[in-house]
Amino acid sequence: MLYFIKNQLYVEKVSLGSLGRRFGTPLFIYSKQQLINNYINFDSAFSSVPHLICYAIKANSNFSILKTLAKQGAGIDITSGGELYRALRSGFSPKKIVYAGIGKTSEEIEYALKSNILMFNVESIEELHLINRLGNRYRRKMPIAFRINPHVDAHTHKYITTGKSGSKFGIPYPEALDVYRFASRLKNIDVAGIHCHIGSQLTSVKPFHLSALRLAKIMGSLSKNGIRLRYVDMGGGLGIKYHNEKTQTPKDLSNAVLSVFKDFSGTFIFEPGRYIVGNTGVLLVKVIYRKKADGKNFLIVDGGMNDLIRPTLYEAYHEIIPVGNHNRKKVKLDVVGPICETGDFLGKGRLLPLAEQGEYLAVMGAGAYSMAMSSQYNSRVRAAEVMVDGSNVRVIREREKYQDLTAKEK
Numbered sequence: 001m002l003y004f005i006k007n008q009l010y011v012e013k014v015s016l017g018s019l020g021r022r023f024g025t026p027l028f029i030y031s032k033q034q035l036i037n038n039y040i041n042f043d044s045a046f047s048s049v050p051h052l053i054c055y056a057i058k059a060n061s062n063f064s065i066l067k068t069l070a071k072q073g074a075g076i077d078i079t080s081g082g083e084l085y086r087a088l089r090s091g092f093s094p095k096k097i098v099y100a101g102i103g104k105t106s107e108e109i110e111y112a113l114k115s116n117i118l119m120f121n122v123e124s125i126e127e128l129h130l131i132n133r134l135g136n137r138y139r140r141k142m143p144i145a146f147r148i149n150p151h152v153d154a155h156t157h158k159y160i161t162t163g164k165s166g167s168k169f170g171i172p173y174p175e176a177l178d179v180y181r182f183a184s185r186l187k188n189i190d191v192a193g194i195h196c197h198i199g200s201q202l203t204s205v206k207p208f209h210l211s212a213l214r215l216a217k218i219m220g221s222l223s224k225n226g227i228r229l230r231y232v233d234m235g236g237g238l239g240i241k242y243h244n245e246k247t248q249t250p251k252d253l254s255n256a257v258l259s260v261f262k263d264f265s266g267t268f269i270f271e272p273g274r275y276i277v278g279n280t281g282v283l284l285v286k287v288i289y290r291k292k293a294d295g296k297n298f299l300i301v302d303g304g305m306n307d308l309i310r311p312t313l314y315e316a317y318h319e320i321i322p323v324g325n326h327n328r329k330k331v332k333l334d335v336v337g338p339i340c341e342t343g344d345f346l347g348k349g350r351l352l353p354l355a356e357q358g359e360y361l362a363v364m365g366a367g368a369y370s371m372a373m374s375s376q377y378n379s380r381v382r383a384a385e386v387m388v389d390g391s392n393v394r395v396i397r398e399r400e401k402y403q404d405l406t407a408k409e410k
C-alpha cells in the first residue's frame, strides 16, 4: 500500500509528507486496506478446513486495529488480563478468545472464566490446578489446550525463539501424554485441544511442519488412551519481509501443517500477529540535525528507541526511506534517535541521501511490536497513531501530552 507518485511516498491515497505536516512526528501510520488484505490472505489459506484465525493482540493492540479485525470475523489470542479487557471492549466474541501465557494470575484466570472465553492454553501443571480450582467456583468445565514445547528450532533471533528445549514456555513434549491423562481426570477441566507456538519471524515453514508432526504423534497416543481433541492450535510466528528475507506465505504454512493432520476433523487455530499488522505500519520521523563525527555521518531524528525498540532489542532491520525525492546522492550514515543511549538507533550503516533538516523519513514495517513496545523513556511522550483508509485519515491514538507523563505520580 506504499508507493511513490512523482517522488512523494504515499500510503493508500495520502502522502506521508502531508501526514507529517498535519499530525507532527514521530507518527505511526497504518493502512487499513493492507490490514484487511493481510487478514483475508491468512484466513483464506485455511478455507479448506474448519479454522479460527486468532490475531495475536500483543503485536499491536490499538483499539481501531482490533475493531477492524473483529469486524472481519477474526478471533484473538491474548496473554494478559489487560489484553482480555481490550479484546472484549473492541467487540471480539468471547467464544473466539484463546489465552496463552506462562504466568496467568488467579485474578486473570477468574476474569477469563467469567468472560466465557473459548480456551486456556495451559503452560504448567500448577496453572492447570488453579484453573480446575477456580472453575469449581464458576461451575464450569473449562476447555483447555496444553501448550506443548515440541523441541523444534525456529531459526530466528534468540530472543523470539520459544520452542526449543530449555525454554520457559509450554510443556516439554515427552511429558505430554502424562499431563493429558492427568488433566482428563480433573472435574472442571475439559481437555479440548493441543497448542504450540515455537517462535516469531520464522522465514521457513519447515519448523511448523516438524512441530505439527510432534503434535500429531501426541494426538495419536492420546486417542489410544480415549482422549480425543477438538482443536489443534499451531500458534503464530509466520515471518514478514523487513529487508531481504525470503519469506513464506500463509498458503505455504497451510500446506506444511494440514498435510500432517489428514485425519483430524476438528478445528484448526492459528495465532498470527506480525503477519497481520507488520507491513501495515510506518513510523514517520523528522530529521532534526545532521552531524559528522570521527568521519561518520549521523542523521539525528525525532523518533527513537522509546518509539521503536526492535532495532536495539532484536538487532532488527527496518528499511528507512526519505518520503520525498529518493534519487539523490547517497552516503553511508547512521539514523539515530535523541535518547541518551548508544543503543538508541533506527538504522546503522545505511546508504541514504544526507537528508535536510526538517525532512521526513519513513521507517518501514513498523506495524507489529513497535507502538506496542513503546515507552516514555527519557520522559518522551508516546507518538500519535493514524489510520489511512483510501483518502480518509483518522487519528486512532492521540499524541500524549506532558501532563500524561506525570498523571499517575504522587
Ligand SMILES: *Cc1c(COP(=O)(O)O)cnc(C)c1O
Pocket (backbone or CB within 6 Å): 056, 058, 059, 077, 079, 100, 101, 197, 199, 200, 201, 235, 236, 237, 238, 271, 272, 273, 274, 275
Ligand atoms: C507472540 C505470540 C504469537 C504471535 O506471534 P507472531 O510472530 O507475531 O505471529 C502467537 N501466539 C503466542 C502464544 C504468542 O506468544
